[in-house]
Amino acid sequence: MASRKDFIDLIAPIAVKLRLEGSLIFPSVRIAQALLETGGKINAWNNVVGYKVGNGVITPYWRGDRVSASTWEFINGEQVTNVPGDFRAYATLEDGFRDQDLLFQSARYAAVRLASTPQGQTQALQNSGYATDPAYASKLNGIIATEGLTFYDEEVIRMLENLQAQIEALTSRVQSLEEQAALTIIPTWAQAAIDAAVKAGLIDTPEKGSYDFYRVLTVLHRKGII
Template identity: 45%
Template sequence: MLLVAYSISMICAVMLFIALSMYFHKRFKRQTVSLFMLGVFFFLSAYTFKMAVAFWIRFTSASGGAALYATLKSTAWAVAQIGTTLGLVVLTYLMYTKGQDIFMSLPRKGKNAMLTLDQVKLKSMPRMSGLHPVLEAGTVALIERCYARGVPIIVTQGLRTIAEQDALYAQGRTRPGRIVTNARGGHSYHNYGLAIDFALLLPNGSSVSWDMTRDGDQDGVADWQEVIQEAKALGFESGGDWTSFKDYPHLQMTFGLRLADLLAGRQPTGVQMDAAYARIDKLQGEAEQPMTAQEKKDFEAMQLLIKAQAEAALNLSNRVTGLEKAAKLPEIPKWALPACEAAKAAGLLDTTANGSYDFYRMVTILNRAGVFKKGAK
């Protein structure tokens, strides 16, 4: 019975090892590894070792053994136990500190190796927490869109607490340093998670730059401008557009709320948030892969179909208008009144009410042709 349990554990452990090694193989290629997965790997190794020791103790103790042998066994057991405990402690710690999402980026081999999008995104992760959800979505989209244009960026500031803002305000005033902000605590959109600051991320993946003329992707457009373009398209306002104190790395979404509104506790409305999300999603949707030849063909066929349908609808609408004209009119048109009177006077018609457009037209034509006069004579 115990043997069966051991065998099942062994098989599971081997299967997990295979899956994990595949995961790590992939992850090491992308040069980022989840700490949590490393923890899992460590725990599993220790656990498997412990199981092997247990197995060893269980099935060899029957024969007894030398004192040295027994010491060896208990040492191995102790090591295995410490290992599993340590693994569990690490996993618990990561879990309860929300550290399960922490990724570790590994040093790259090639100096000029392009940073992966994942790596670029991870760099900004520490500054993303606490952002307003729309800002978070907008910032992720901004990082992705800039990366796609060959401009990796990093978020250097996101949510700033009021205390942090006060400390920053003191800099250059009551404390040493140069003045970096004109906003006291509560008077910056950063304090509400509605602003971010960015910098250009250099290819080494660790240095940043605020050089507004740099053209790292050599496309003839300054990287800084490319970022600002993308940011504005996503609905951000740029601090570089301010007139009094230009804050070039600063991007914000205000939803029309003034700082006084925010201080009073007002929040962006659901409608405003939906509109902002829609704007971001629209851009991101357009960024999906370009159409293949077949998709293009299908798309053109669909456009033709839509055009044909529109024409058919127009024809239909014209016919309806025609039919409406042909239908009975609620009153006799003024232009048909003399003819109708003439027709009645001639005794040709008892009533001329509720005729159709064509009827009145015909009566008028007949009247002009003198038909009713003749009849009257």
């Protein structure tokens, strides 16, 4: 039997990946929601977020497959068990999460998208009516705290910071290579073109330029353009 840790280890990489790709759902919230909705057990239809069929509109991640299962809901303030429901079935867990992200693009979930903290997002999920349980947000927050799930939110930040550092390092390296590639002495064959360009007011006398820079000016000069 898979443990709670095994469940988290399976869901977390997907949650982090989607967040890095632009999902507005905090990984901690996504993992906690999957734990709460399933009790830490992957169902055969790969729907771990309790997403019902709803309007039945086909999406890039849901092709209309469904599973009927009983669940429980709060109706008129009271918990009612064995409530029948039709749930979306997916080929993969990732498809389920991506389909959920499409759902969260609706106006109803604007507060979910705008939440700046995991706790704000769990409360927004409850306020938006994602679940009928009046303790939905507090249950999610309890799971996040108990399992230390904000680690995955912080991991996203670390990965983005590392990526930014790599980009800056590469940019600096490219600039260095470009400077090394620049010629520090004007080639003799390009001098006439440089003089003509300076006389025409097109450029100032350069201290250095790339080979291509000198070559283009020379071609333009020989064609009588400068």
